[in-house]
Amino acid sequence: MKIDYQDFGAVANVTITSTVFEFRKHNRVVDTTLFLVPEVVSEHRGFFIVKTVFSGKARHALRAYRVAVREAAR
Numbered sequence: 001m002k003i004d005y006q007d008f009g010a011v012a013n014v015t016i017t018s019t020v021f022e023f024r025k026h027n028r029v030v031d032t033t034l035f036l037v038p039e040v041v042s043e044h045r046g047f048f049i050v051k052t053v054f055s056g057k058a059r060h061a062l063r064a065y066r067v068a069v070r071e072a073a074r
Contacts, residue, residue, distance in 0.1 A: 001016065001017070001018040001022050001025060001026065001029070001033055001072055002015075002016070002017045002018070002063065003015070003017075003068050003072060004008050004014045004017075005061070005062065005065040007058055007059070007061075010058060011055060011056065011057060011058060011061070011062040012040055012041065012055070012056070012057070012058040012061035012062065013054065013061065013065050014033075014040075014052055014053070014054040014065045014068060015051065015052070015053050015054075016029060016030065016051070016052045016068060017049065017050070017051050018049075018050050018053075018055075019048065019049060019050070020047065020048050020049075020050065022050075023050060025072070026050050026052070028071065029068050029071045029072050030042065031066045032067060032071045033054065033056070033064050033067045033071065033074050034067075036063075037054075037063050037067060037068050038059055039057065039060040040054040040055065040056035040060050040061060040064045041054070041056060042054050045057070046061075052053050053072050054068075
C-alpha cells in the first residue's frame with residue numbers, strides 16, 4: 001500500500017494505491033479516513049490496482065493523510 005500527499009497551495013490531494021490482494025485493508029483505510037475527515041472528497045478507481053484520491057483544502061487533506069498513515073500501520 002502506498003500513500004502519497006501532494007500539496008498544490010490552497011488544495012491538496014492524498015492518493016492511496018494498493019493491489020487487489022490488499023483490497024480489504026485499502027477499504028478499511030478509506031472508510032476510516034472518510035469517517036474521521038468528512039471535509040474531503042474521494043474518487044475511487046481500478047480493480048487490480050486500486051487507487052483512491054482524496055482532495056480538499058490543504059489542512060483537511062493533511063489531516064486525512066495522517067489518519068490514513070495511522071490506519072494503514074494498524
